[in-house]
Amino acid sequence: MNIAIVGSGLGGLATAAKLIRKHKIDIYEKEALIGGRTLTLDGINENYKKTIARFEMANAFAYPSLDELYDITKGYKIDLGFHLIGGGKKGACVKALREINARIDFIGSRLGYIGEKIEYPMLSLRDKMRMLPRIMQLLFSRRSTIESMKKMSIEEAIEVYGRGKLKLILEIFPRLISTVNDLSKISTSETLFAQREMLGGSPVVYPVGGLKSISNAFAEYIKKNGGNIFIERKVKSVDIEDNKAIGIDGKNYDAVVLDMPVQKIFSVIKEKHFPARWVKKIKGLKATGSMVAYHALNRIDEKLMDKSFVFVEKNDGFDGNAIAGMIDFKMANPIAGLSPEKKYLIQSYAICSPEEAKNRKKWDELKEIINKNLEKLIHGYKKNLEWEIYNTIWHLDGVAKIIDNEKPSVKTLIKNLYLAGDSVNSKGVGINCAIDSANLIDGYI
Ligand SMILES: Cc1cc2nc3c(=O)[nH]c(=O)nc-3n(C[C@H](O)[C@H](O)[C@H](O)COP(=O)(O)OP(=O)(O)OC[C@H]3O[C@@H](n4cnc5c(N)ncnc54)[C@H](O)[C@@H]3O)c2cc1C
Known part of the structure; x- marks a missing residue:
């Protein structure tokens, strides 16, 4: 079959890498x-604001000013924003890269906690032993038992299971997994499935060379196997005939895969081709948001290198009355190759709703929360600060994995038209979800 893929996000690339074994593939980007959204930029340049705006992000703060950063960030490789990949070797991303024999090293770590004091790892052996019976009961319940908790919120689960440190765990990890602060919206079954996927590997990993090493590895494999990737080729329209996708922009294909946040598919395909109820539902699907920050320091305590730390702050002014987030030092490792010699990049984020991410009045508070937690890890970090930047994003995940926000299937109501990426009901969230969509599409094509 001749297949057109619209979009070279990780969902589109992973789908191409999967299908190219049996089909002819053209990707349009x-x-x-x-x-x-997994872009790695060479420093910050005069197009930075425009670039991030295309991915529904805004620059909230920069020190020194953005203009001054053009020079100072030369030699840095900067992702679009904070990225870690959940599940390590067990996650869909690392598995898919293994399938194409990509040689990418990952820096992995356990998680620490920034509370009254810093705990690393967050869970001691004693904690684990204490919580083990309840965690085992939850994690290793039968699939049907977990599925029955689909509509049970984490808020309710805390009432039933949340004692001692397990309460803290349930207050933090579901938020970090879903990128949503409101525990009443997070599904207990989704959280348990996600946690189950992660058992046994490093909970979080980051690729050496930055995120672009992942997309480059897929692209190399696709091209080596005869696929085409056309950049700067915006697709205007999917051609539909008798409820069947027959091509794009007048060029015939046997199947078309759309890899873009699903709320946007109507920019390339007329609404009239779908039932009105479906269109309304898709347009109303909620995404996730955050403030993402980078701090570049000229000194760093070796003990922090590679580690990730989580935090949760009570705050009645935000959805869910709390803000969870993370500060990560994997980028700081010189092996990652992202900063000039003796400069260290730290990435961090604080979760907020998409509406809060767009609301300038919330930006100061989010920034303060990130800084307060960074200060707890590195007292007086400002003394060693080279530069810092804070962006907000209101489309981090295509569709939030939360109750009453049902992700669509990869198969659409139009024959030979499929959806790839992090908006669909594949396993995991973010990058893993985007890449796992390829496995589902492979089952249909
Ligand atoms: C700041 C930030 C932080 C994040 N942090 C994490 C994290 O820590 N961990 C994690 O797992 N995930 C994280 N994510 C989410 C992760 O980046 C996404 O889930 C993933 O990259 C989505 O891939 P995708 O293929 O679904 O879509 P996208 O990456 O959005 O790709 C869609 C592509 O389609 C192209 N396109 C759109 N329309 C057209 C058209 N008409 N013609 C041609 N091309 C088109 C776009 O240009 C784009 O390249 C983060 C995202 C952001 C923005």
Whole structure:
């Protein structure tokens, strides 16, 4: 079959890498770079604001000013924003890269906790032994038992299971997994399935060379196997005939895969081709948001290198009355190759709703929360600060994995038209979800 894939995000690239073993693939990407939301930029340049705006992000703060950063960030490789990949070797991303024999090293770590004091790892052996019976009961319940908890919120689960440190765990990890602060919206079964996927590996990993090493590895494999990737080729329209996708922009294909946040598919395909109820539901699906920050320091305590730390702050002014987040030092490792010699990049984020991410009045508070937690890890970090930047994003995950926000299937109501990426009901969230969509599409094509 001849297949057109619209978008070279990780969902599109992973789908192409999967299907190219049996089919002929053309990928169309509207931007000049591949990778979609997993872009790695060479420093910050005069186009930075425009670039991030295309991915529904805004620059909230910069020190020194953005203009001054053009020079100072030369030699840094900067992802679009904070990224870690959940599940390590067990996650869909690392598995898919293994399938194509990609040689990418990952820096992995356990998680620490920034509370009254810093705990690393967050869970001691004693904690684990204490919680083990209840965690085992939850995690290793039968699939049907977990599925029955689909509509049970984490807020309710805390009432039933949340004693001692397990309460803290349930207050933090579901938020970090779903990128949503409101525990009443997070499904207990989704959280348990996600946690189960992660058992046994490093909970979080980051690729050496930055995120672009992942998209480059897929692209190399696709091209080596005869696929085409056309950049700066914005697709205007999917051609539909008798409820069947027959091509794009007048060029015939046997199947079309759309890899873009699903709320946006109507920019390339007329609403009239779908039932009105479906269109309304898709347009109303909620995404996730955050403030994402980078701090570049000229000194760092070796003990922090590679580690990730989580935090949760009570705050009645935000959805869910709390803000969870993370500060990560994997980028700081010189092996990652992202900063000039003796400069260290720290990435961090604080979760907020998409509406809060767009609301300038919330930006100061989110920034303060990140800084307060960073200060707890590195007292007086500002003394060693080279530069810092804070962006907000209101489309981090295509569709939030939360109750009453049902992700669509990869198979659409139109024959030979499929959806790839992090908006669909594949396993995991973010990058893993985007890449796992390829496995589902492979089951249909
Ligand atoms: C700041 C930030 C932080 C994040 N942090 C994490 C994290 O820590 N962990 C994690 O797992 N995930 C994280 N994510 C989410 C992760 O980046 C996404 O889940 C994943 O990259 C989505 O891939 P995708 O293929 O679904 O879509 P996208 O990456 O959005 O790719 C879609 C592609 O389609 C192209 N396109 C759109 N329309 C057209 C058209 N008409 N013609 C041609 N091309 C088109 C776009 O240019 C884009 O390249 C983060 C995202 C952001 C933005």
